[in-house]
Amino acid sequence: MPYSAMDKWIDEIKSMMETARNQAAQDLNNIMIATYWRLGQSIVENEQSGELKAQYGKRVLSELSKRLTLELGKGYSKSNLYNMRDFYTAYPQFQTPTGKLSWSHYIELKGISDPDARAFYENECANARWSVSELRRQIDTSLFERLLLSDGKPNKEKVLALTRQGAVLEKPEDILKQPYVFEFLGVREEKPILEKELEAKLKRHIEDFLLELGRGFMFVGSQQRVTIGNTHYYVDLVFYNKILKAYVLIDLKMLELKPEHAGQMNAYLNYYKNEVNEATDNPPVGIILCKTSKEIVAEYALGGLSNQMFASNYVYYIPEKEQLVNEVIQLLEQEGKSEGESE
Numbered sequence: 001m002p003y004s005a006m007d008k009w010i011d012e013i014k015s016m017m018e019t020a021r022n023q024a025a026q027d028l029n030n031i032m033i034a035t036y037w038r039l040g041q042s043i044v045e046n047e048q049s050g051e052l053k054a055q056y057g058k059r060v061l062s063e064l065s066k067r068l069t070l071e072l073g074k075g076y077s078k079s080n081l082y083n084m085r086d087f088y089t090a091y092p093q094f095q096t097p098t099g100k101l102s103w104s105h106y107i108e109l110k111g112i113s114d115p116d117a118r119a120f121y122e123n124e125c126a127n128a129r130w131s132v133s134e135l136r137r138q139i140d141t142s143l144f145e146r147l148l149l150s151d152g153k154p155n156k157e158k159v160l161a162l163t164r165q166g167a168v169l170e171k172p173e174d175i176l177k178q179p180y181v182f183e184f185l186g187v188r189e190e191k192p193i194l195e196k197e198l199e200a201k202l203k204r205h206i207e208d209f210l211l212e213l214g215r216g217f218m219f220v221g222s223q224q225r226v227t228i229g230n231t232h233y234y235v236d237l238v239f240y241n242k243i244l245k246a247y248v249l250i251d252l253k254m255l256e257l258k259p260e261h262a263g264q265m266n267a268y269l270n271y272y273k274n275e276v277n278e279a280t281d282n283p284p285v286g287i288i289l290c291k292t293s294k295e296i297v298a299e300y301a302l303g304g305l306s307n308q309m310f311a312s313n314y315v316y317y318i319p320e321k322e323q324l325v326n327e328v329i330q331l332l333e334q335e336g337k338s339e340g341e342s343e
Helices: 005-047 058-072 078-090 103-109 115-128 132-140 143-149 153-163 172-177 179-185 197-213 259-276 308-316 321-342
Strands: 217-228 231-241 246-253 285-291 296-301
Touching (some): 005 103, 058 078, 078 103, 078 259, 103 115, 115 132, 115 143, 197 231, 197 321, 285 321
Antiparallel strands (some): 217 231, 285 296
16 A cells, blocks of 8 residues: 555654653653752751751651641652652752653662762763663662773773663653652552452452451552652552551462562561551551462561550451451352353
């Protein structure tokens, strides 16, 4: 089929729209980074003022985080406010953003104490269009130091060329997919899509089961984001128990329980304790549900509870392992019967 005038027109429109999308993404990215820099500047200047200097420390940012989250929504966790403050400290003379690096890139860069090394990684990242994971890999493998130790210009060029192999190129519009952008705009974040229908049914079943217990459970949400460092994780189910005054986090693993699952849950509990808990809340409780090759396993994590009364009382309100396991087995048996009847 010959290339018609209509085809040419369509291609011109597509090119025009792609250019517009890229420009919009870059403009949004620049505005967000510049705003976060100014917010970081404001934090530093106010921390140094007479009124707040006496309260200097975690209490200032903790109160600021709670107030901003209440009035503006997500995006103002203590960890992200620390990121903004450290960003300003690392870049006190920050110029207008170029649109080549995202906020996630700068979170990685601000952690480099050597200004020369930081400038090197920033320039290479922008020129080679490294993704955040690629930037992190280059920093972790000490690219800057290896180049300094390389003997002669040819060797330095060889090391630099190797770093550019396999780099993941980021399109400008990819910026719009970052959780930070959703928070900055105050819109609902796109949550991970459940790939398995059984996993979705299991979550709904556990949610209904806990709410039907009538022991003070309130459903907070599914796929609740936890940001640790510069990495985003998602807790499958989060409840709040108003009797215990504690969050209950549930993570579902459709494979065998592994040691790293407990470590991950412990990280979630620490996040909720430091970032989400109010002063009157007790430490959160974590539950890991796994399906091994032979059986369903439930593991409970108490997040280093120091309040013995809470530790002993929680068993009256949190379902026993056997109860949860039986509910899961019951659902799996129902699913098995349904599949058998449909065949």
